Amino acid sequence: MASKDDLDHRDEDEVCPVCKSSRYLNPNMRFLINPECYHKMCESCVDRIFSSGPSNCPVAGCRKTLRKNKFRAQTFEDIGVEREVDIRRRVMHILNRREEEFDSKRAYDDFLEQREEMIANLVSRIDVAKTEAQLQKYASENMQSIRTNQALEEQEASSFQARMTQEQEEARLRRQLAREQLENERREIQASREDMLNRLAAGSSADAAAIAREGHKVLLKKSSARRSEEDRIRQKQAALRSEMKRGAGAGELAGPSDSGLIKGLRKIKTPEPEKPYDPFMGYVPEKRDYYTLQSSYPSTYLDRIRNDTRMAAGGYDLKEYYSRTMLEAFAGLGCFIGEEVSRRDAGAEVKPAATAGAAMAAGGE
Amino acid sequence: MIEDDIYRTSSQFRLWSYTEASLKELRAKTNAIASERARTAIRRAPSAQPSATSSAAGTPQPGSDGETKKTEEKAKEIDCLTPEEELVFVRYYCEKTLELGETYKPPLPTMVRATAIQYLRRFYLTNSPMTHHPKSIMACALFLATKTDNYYMSLRQFAEGIPGNTTAEEVISPEFLIMQGLRFTFDVRHPFRGLEGGIMELSAIAQGQAPPAPHLPNQSPQQLLQQIQSIAPPPVACSSIADRIARAHGTTRETLKSAAQMTDAYFLYTPSQIWLSAFLLADRPLAEFYLDTKLGGPLTQTTSTDQSDLQNPLYELRVKLLNVLTECSALLNSYTPLSSDPDQMKGLKRIAKKLFYCQNPEGKGTKRDSAQSQAVAAAAATDSGQVTSESESERLAKKRKLELEQKLKTNGSDIFGPELATGRPKE
Numbered sequence: 148m149a150s151k152d153d154l155d156h157r158d159e160d161e162v163c164p165v166c167k168s169s170r171y172l173n174p175n176m177r178f179l180i181n182p183e184c185y186h187k188m189c190e191s192c193v194d195r196i197f198s199s200g201p202s203n204c205p206v207a208g209c210r211k212t213l214r215k216n217k218f219r220a221q222t223f224e225d226i227g228v229e230r231e232v233d234i235r236r237r238v239m240h241i242l243n244r245r246e247e248e249f250d251s252k253r254a255y256d257d258f259l260e261q262r263e264e265m266i267a268n269l270v271s272r273i274d275v276a277k278t279e280a281q282l283q284k285y286a287s288e289n290m291q292s293i294r295t296n297q298a299l300e301e302q303e304a305s306s307f308q309a310r311m312t313q314e315q316e317e318a319r320l321r322r323q324l325a326r327e328q329l330e331n332e333r334r335e336i337q338a339s340r341e342d343m344l345n346r347l348a349a350g351s352s353a354d355a356a357a358i359a360r361e362g363h364k365v366l367l368k369k370s371s372a373r374r375s376e377e378d379r380i381r382q383k384q385a386a387l388r389s390e391m392k393r394g395a396g397a398g399e400l401a402g403p404s405d406s407g408l409i410k411g412l413r414k415i416k417t418p419e420p421e422k423p424y425d426p427f428m429g430y431v432p433e434k435r436d437y438y439t440l441q442s443s444y445p446s447t448y449l450d451r452i453r454n455d456t457r458m459a460a461g462g463y464d465l466k467e468y469y470s471r472t473m474l475e476a477f478a479g480l481g482c483f484i485g486e487e488v489s490r491r492d493a494g495a496e497v498k499p500a501a502t503a504g505a506a507m508a509a510g511g512e
Numbered sequence: 513m514i515e516d517d518i519y520r521t522s523s524q525f526r527l528w529s530y531t532e533a534s535l536k537e538l539r540a541k542t543n544a545i546a547s548e549r550a551r552t553a554i555r556r557a558p559s560a561q562p563s564a565t566s567s568a569a570g571t572p573q574p575g576s577d578g579e580t581k582k583t584e585e586k587a588k589e590i591d592c593l594t595p596e597e598e599l600v601f602v603r604y605y606c607e608k609t610l611e612l613g614e615t616y617k618p619p620l621p622t623m624v625r626a627t628a629i630q631y632l633r634r635f636y637l638t639n640s641p642m643t644h645h646p647k648s649i650m651a652c653a654l655f656l657a658t659k660t661d662n663y664y665m666s667l668r669q670f671a672e673g674i675p676g677n678t679t680a681e682e683v684i685s686p687e688f689l690i691m692q693g694l695r696f697t698f699d700v701r702h703p704f705r706g707l708e709g710g711i712m713e714l715s716a717i718a719q720g721q722a723p724p725a726p727h728l729p730n731q732s733p734q735q736l737l738q739q740i741q742s743i744a745p746p747p748v749a750c751s752s753i754a755d756r757i758a759r760a761h762g763t764t765r766e767t768l769k770s771a772a773q774m775t776d777a778y779f780l781y782t783p784s785q786i787w788l789s790a791f792l793l794a795d796r797p798l799a800e801f802y803l804d805t806k807l808g809g810p811l812t813q814t815t816s817t818d819q820s821d822l823q824n825p826l827y828e829l830r831v832k833l834l835n836v837l838t839e840c841s842a843l844l845n846s847y848t849p850l851s852s853d854p855d856q857m858k859g860l861k862r863i864a865k866k867l868f869y870c871q872n873p874e875g876k877g878t879k880r881d882s883a884q885s886q887a888v889a890a891a892a893a894t895d896s897g898q899v900t901s902e903s904e905s906e907r908l909a910k911k912r913k914l915e916l917e918q919k920l921k922t923n924g925s926d927i928f929g930p931e932l933a934t935g936r937p938k939e
Contacts, residue, residue, distance in 0.1 A: 290579075427792040436513040437806055444712040469712070475701070478711030479519030479782030481829055483836055484529045492534060 163189035165196075165205045179218040182233050184211040185226045193218050234269045241286045243296040244409060254411025258495060261409070266485065285408045317388070334418070339366050437477035441468055513829075519782060523697035528634060530779045538637055539595040547592030552871040554590055557873050592870045593642055597863045602636045604850050604860055605646035609654055610773075616673045620654070621663055628657035628749055629773045630700045635693040643872045644686065647767055651678065652686045660698040678883060692794030700778075703768050703787035710787065712741075714802060718753045727826060728808050736805060737937045744797040756798065763794035771847035783841045785833075788842035807833070874909050 163176070164167045170176050177190045186206040196202055197215035204211045223229045224440070242262045249255040262416075286293065331503045343362035347355055377393045443465075452458050453465050519525055530538065546912040593601070606629045613620035613628070620828050631653040632646065651674055671680040691698075716722045717736045724731035740753060751758040767790040772778070777786050807830045850856045 156680075203683065422825050430514075434514060434726075436726055437515055439726055441716065441721070441723060445715045445719050445721065445885050446712055469709075471711035473513060473713065474518065474709075475783065476706035476713075476787070477513075478701075478706075479525065480662045480784040480788070480833065481513045481516040482519055482525065482782045482785075483832055484780060485526075485531050485836070488529050488534070489531050492531075497668065 163187075163192060165189070165192040166427055172242060178221060180221050180226070180229065181211075181213045181217050182219075182230070183213050183217065184209050187221065187226070231266075231270045235266050238266050238269065240297075241282055241293060242409075243300065244412070245296055245299070246415055250411050250413050257411060258409050281408060315385075324380075328373070332373065335369060336366065339369075344449065435474075436476075437480060438473050440466075440473055442466065444469060519701070519784075522700050522701055524701045524778075525782070527695055528695055528779060529782075532776075532780060535637075535776060535779055536595075539599065542638055542640055543593070543598060546642045546872070547870070549874075550592055550640075550642045550870050551590045551873050554870070555876045569895040572889070588868055591866060593640070593863065593867060597866070598636070598641050600850075600856070600860060601641050601867065602632060602646060605650050606632055606774055607850055609650050610770075612650070612654060612674065613640055615675065616658045616665075621656065621661070623663045623704060624657045624663045625654070626662050626769070626773055627700045628654040628703070630778055631657060631690065631694060633776075634644040635690055639693050641867060642870055644689065645867075645871065648682065649686055649690060651683050652690055655683055656687060656690060656698075660700075701783045703772060703790070704765070706784050707764055707768065707787040707791070710791065710802065711757060714757050714798070715754065718757060719804070722805075725806050725808075728805075731805065739805075743801045744799065751853050756795065757845070760791065760795035760798055764790045767793060769842055769851065769934060771844040774849075775843050775847050777840060781836065785836055785840055786844075790844055792837060792841050793845060803830075803833075813871050819902055869890070 161176075161178070163178070164186070168176065169187065173189075176501045178187050179193050180187050183205075184204050184206070186204055187208055188205065193215060196205055197213060197218070201212050203209075204213055215302070221229060223232065239262070242258075242265070244255075244258055246252075246255045249258065265278050265282070269276050330409075334387055338361055343358060346358050346362075350358060449465060449468070452463075458465075516928035551823045571909050584875060608626055609628050609632065628650075632650060635653065636646070637647060647923060655665075655667065655670050657663075658670065667684060671678055674683070713722060717740050720733045720737040722733050722736050746756050746759075748759070750759060760870075764787065772786050772790060777789075781789070788803065791802075807826045848856075850860060
């Protein structure tokens with residue numbers, strides 16, 4: 148309260164630097180600023196000066212051209228803070244890498260430091276041109292990732308919002324339920340009590356104790372039944388909640404590409420393009436090294452078969468014969484058994500540690 | 513070379529290819545095991561007389577003095593066959609297989625007979641004639657070959673074709689034993705079809721229709737035609753190039769039918785090497801020309817100074833191949849049929865006589881049922897790459913005998929065991 152009074156009090160003698168009208172005379176006066184130069188002026192001045200298009204700042208010594216649509220209400224009293232927050236927002240908007248995009252924590256920290264440095268530069272007007280150029284360059288190069296991260300941020304914000312509202316809604320429901328329960332309970336107790344009284348009034352005096360005991364028992368039973376019912380409802384709600392949470396956590400997006408400004412970004416692993424399927428694993432079925440298969444060979448007795456429709460009708464193709472004979476003519480021409488078998492035997496001498504056991508088992512000795 | 517890789521997947525290359533040394537070693541080992549077993553078996557069987565094991569009809573008959581010598585024979589060391597003698601003996605039966613195939617009407621195809629011969633040869637790598645007489649194995653191997661080579665014959669029909677009164681049962685009985693000896697690989701790669709392919713392509717060259725070889729794209733049909741016409745003249749004058757090819761074809765085929773089957777060529781070389789070696793024997797200039805078209809450059813010129821030639825990947829292959837083909841053709845050339853040589857026939861008679869005395873009396877009993885009982889063990893043995901059929905069957909025979917003796921001992925003299933208990937004890 149004190150601070151509010153303070154604020155009000157100070158506002159009393161606030162004066163627009165342009166038209167010199169004070170709040171004392173015009174209590175509805177609002178002050179606006181433009182982020183170009185951060186000079187404060189009242190709403191009526193803004194209307195007066197900038198309604199007819201962009202114009203120079205009316206503050207003496209400031210020649211910045213301002214536009215009316217950029218004017219807005221001041222958030223912070225200190226103009227320096229206002230400006231820093233603006234700059235920070237702009238820079239953060241561009242350099243919006245996320246922690247999971249970096250190789251290590253260290254790289255992410257370096258990035259944060261770099262960002263702070265740039266903000267500080269802009270705020271304290273050191274190397275403004277250079278920093279701005281860097282920012283521009285980065286923004287144009289990483290349009291895609293910036294947009295993705297913005298979308299992510301928005302999504303997170305909105306999901307957070309949604310969760311908050313959902314939680315509030317749940318709490319409200321819980322409260323309502325509890326109220327209703329309490330009400331029900333009260334009503335039931337009331338009803339049973341009335342019932343008991345009625346019965347007591349109707350019955351003889353001997354039954355009185357029994358009826359009272361019975362009524363108490365009924366009451367207990369009812370309350371325990373209600374409690375179990377409540378438990379069930381609560382469990383159901385918990386299950387529902389966890390399910391919703393799981394559904395919310397499902398959407399994740401893939402990482403960005405590296406850029407010149409920021410170091411230590413995680414490389415995006417693009418999966419290797421799948422090779423075309425090769426059923427023979429490098430083996431070319433029709434390829435031969437010793438001969439080229441022809442579609443026909445001169446042979447007097449094979450010609451007869453070729454021209455015989457009875458052979459063709461059965462599905463016999465002379466080419467099968469050709470390919471088989473030619474293959475057998477050369478299969479193994481380059482296999483030098485003397486060398487290869489002795490090498491194989493030598494290899495077998497070393498190997499049989501595993502097979503020795505099997506051989507022994509077979510021999511049964 | 514992709515064709516070579518295809519061949520390397522065959523069972524012939526994986527299981528039935530040997531170097532000369534390993535082949536010799538394997539035969540010596542088989543012989544050692546078999547003769548050891550034959551000796552112990554003959555000593556153990558007092559009543560087993562050599563005469564009881566009826567000698568084969570095809571083998572030369574031994575002298576009648578076998579009966580009288582049997583008592584002192586047991587006392588002295590039994591003279592077993594050497595690996596070389598076994599080999600000659602098996603070869604004789606390979607030739608008999610060819611003849612046997614001829615007796616059928618129509619004669620069995622060359623391919624079937626060749627397969628049967630290879631089955632015999634493969635079987636006797638790990639089995640000895642002292643254990644299983646080739647006489648019985650031969651017919652069954654031929655019958656097996658008709659089945660594996662898609663030349664259908666009923667067993668009855670087959671048995672009738674065999675000279676002498678051999679029953680179908682006798683033919684089929686060692687079948688499983690053979691399959692086991694073959695390690696259940698029935699695929700035999702013959703050089704015959706390869707020869708047809710080569711001749712086919714040579715004819716195409718002679719007619720100027722041949723495409724260039726895959727590794728020598730600068731060949732042209734016209735150029736090849738010119739070359740084939742300008743090669744050195746054949747040993748026998750021919751009217752035309754086609755005639756020359758046909759003649760070489762015939763000669764090669766004969767060599768493949770006989771020499772290639774009767775020697776160890778199938779174990780030592782690949783089918784394409786065998787037919788090309790035989791082709792070299794038949795018409796050397798033509799075969800060399802053909803190889804040159806495939807491998808580029810003159811085959812015989814091994815000491816090339818040409819730089820481009822040395823860099824050619826085919827050059828190394830060419831040098832190696834020339835050596836192998838020369839060896840193989842020497843092997844094929846060294847063959848002479850046993851029946852045409854009286855000296856060899858005399859040697860063969862001596863071997864048959866010797867075998868008559870050292871034949872394992874227990875080997876005869878290896879019938880189908882007992883062979884089947886070995887199947888599991890044999891399959892395991894083939895898996896480990898070790899062929900132990902000789903020692904395996906010996907072990908099983910011993911085991912059976914021991915079990916029988918044990919049974920006799922425990923059950924008294926009655927082979928069917930003691931009397932059954934008649935009455936049950938009452939409570």
